[in-house]
Amino acid sequence: MAQAVVIGAGIGGLTAAAALERDGWAVTVFEQAPSIQPVGSGLAVAPNALRALDTIGVGDEVRKLSAVQGEAGIRRPDGRWLSRTSAEEAWARYGDPTVILLRSALVDLLAVRLSSGALRVNTRVESVDPEGGRVTTNDGDIAADLIVAADGIWSSTREALFPGHPGPVYAGVTSWRLVAPASETRGPVPAGETWGRGLVFGVMPLAHDQVYCYATAAAPAGEQAADEKAELTWLFGDWHHPIPALLAATGPDAVLRHDLYSMDAPLPAFHRGKVALLGDAAHAMTPHLGQGACQAIEDAVVLAHHAGRAGLAAYTADRLERTTRIARRSRAIGRLTRWRNPLAVPARDVMLLLAGRLGPNVAFRQFDDVFDWRPPA
Structure with missing residues (x-):
């Protein structure tokens, strides 16, 4: 064999x-x-x-x-x-x-x-x-x-x-990923991406009352925040529903950050x-x-x-x-x-x-x- x-x-x-x-x-x-x-x-x-x-x-x-x-x-x-x-x-x-x-x-x-x-x-x-x-x-x-x-x-x-x-090579963009509970949004969560000025926030419903979220922002390679959830809230906290609710329902240790390379x-x-x-x-x-x-x-x-x-x-x-x-x-x-x-x-x-x-x-x-x-x- x-x-x-x-x-x-x-x-x-x-x-x-x-x-x-x-x-x-x-x-x-x-x-x-x-x-x-x-x-x-x-x-x-x-x-x-x-x-x-x-x-x-x-x-x-x-x-x-x-x-x-x-x-x-x-x-x-x-x-x-x-x-x-x-x-x-x-x-x-x-x-x-x-x-x-x-x-x-x-x-x-x-x-x-x-x-x-x-x-x-x-x-x-x-x-x-x-x-x-x-x-x-x-x-x-x-x-x-x-x-x-x-x-x-x-x-x-x-x-x-x-x-x-x-x-x-570094793509000039850093990314965050998290899984949040859907129950805190008080209603259905439509899938999609939201594009701002140099910023993106993606929302993807999962099974079992969960939502996968990801975000990107133009940033220098290797940059990190002391509190990545706080960083996300500062960048996206005033965007449309359900983004603020999903961020509020996420624990600070649940946010992952990685730079993007290709x-x-x-x-x-x-x-x-x-x-x-x-x-x-x-x-x-x-x-x-x-x-x-x-x-x-x-x-x-x-x-x-x-x-x-x-x-x-x-x-x-x-x-x-x-x-x-x-x-x-x-x-x-x-x-x-x-x-x-x-x-x-x-x-x-x-x-x-x-x-x-x-x-x-x-x-x-x-x-x-x-x-x-x-x-x-």
């Missing part, structure tokens, strides 16, 4: 491990953290990623655990809608809407798919030999026919495979020798399209398909152009959200308003090439 080693037990790595096992590989997953529980936050799973998860038998379980992104769109800080879409329209166009669930819930669904003993936590990969197919860890060496590097945005494997290639210079390939890169290790992107995890899931099922058939060159051929295009589009949207000029921001809002008045088909048409993707047969 062919042996695969997966470095990293995030969503991309676990999806790849489950897909490879389903295709007959013996898989070992190395995770340097003491557990696989991710930092608590929500996750949007778009129709393209749901189809990929269907290939490993997880899609329906994700749908059951998720809240459907119902009416959604973009608003101004005063609450006025600039554009709107609905789950029904997405369902009719793509066969699925975007669904929202806790990141930890998806990790659990993927982890239970693995065979006993496949996952080894607290194990640090120290080096990889791409030609010989050998992985050296703090617990010894292992030989592999395939090595999957899903070791994140600061991937040491990527640096070893492509030394000198430009790494991730791989602006695409890699020449997503493989070398017996090693394949996927997810953030291959094409880290900003979250403005909500496709970071979705593209990692796509990577995983495409890699499993090609690994035992056409080979890793076919994986690169399938994934490099698509992920580069999506990453660039996400970066471009991120630049729009950073606008602060008092003349440019109203012009941007008018552009969004006029596009929204043309109807949902115009909005969806811009994302057809993202959401209409199908996994290999």
Whole structure:
């Protein structure tokens, strides 16, 4: 039986491990953290990623655990809608809407798919030999026919495979994430993003009376506040309902802050020798399209398909152009959200308003090439 080693037990790595096992590989997953529980936050799973998860038998379980992104769109800080879409329209166009669930819930669904003993936590990969197919860890060496590097945005494997290639660059934006109780809002919570001057606040209802919120702001890299909840309240506390209520219902320790980075210079390939890169290790992107995890899931099922058939060159051929295009589009949207000029921001809002008045088909048409993707047969 062919042996695969997966470095990293995030969503991309676990999806790849489950897909490879389903295709007959013996898989070992190395995770340097003491557990696989991710930092608590929500996750949007778009129709393209749901189809990929269907290939490993997880899609329906994700749908059951998720809240459907119902009416959604973009608003101004005063609450006025600039554009709107609905789950029904997405369902009719793509066969699925975007669904929202806790990141930890998806990790659990993927982890239970693995065979006993496949996952080894607290194990640090120290080096990889791409030609010989050998992985050296703090617990010894292992030989592999395939090595999957899903070791994140600061991937040491990527640096070893492509030394000198430009790494991730700061996108000029910091981000906050939190999960708040919906009960404090005293009414339904519509999904959507609100765009201000250099600021964004996103609201995504979850199942079980919870709401996933995220926010971004233009800021110097590495900047931190003594109290991140107080910082959010200062930035967004006078925005439209239910944003102030959600912030008020959030504990100060529940707010996570991270700067946003992206791989602006695409890699020449997503493989070398017996090693394949996927997810953030291959094409880290900003979250403005909500496709970071979705593209990692796509990577995983495409890699499993090609690994035992056409080979890793076919994986690169399938994934490099698509992920580069999506990453660039996400970066471009991120630049729009950073606008602060008092003349440019109203012009941007008018552009969004006029596009929204043309109807949902115009909005969806811009994302057809993202959401209409199908996994290999």
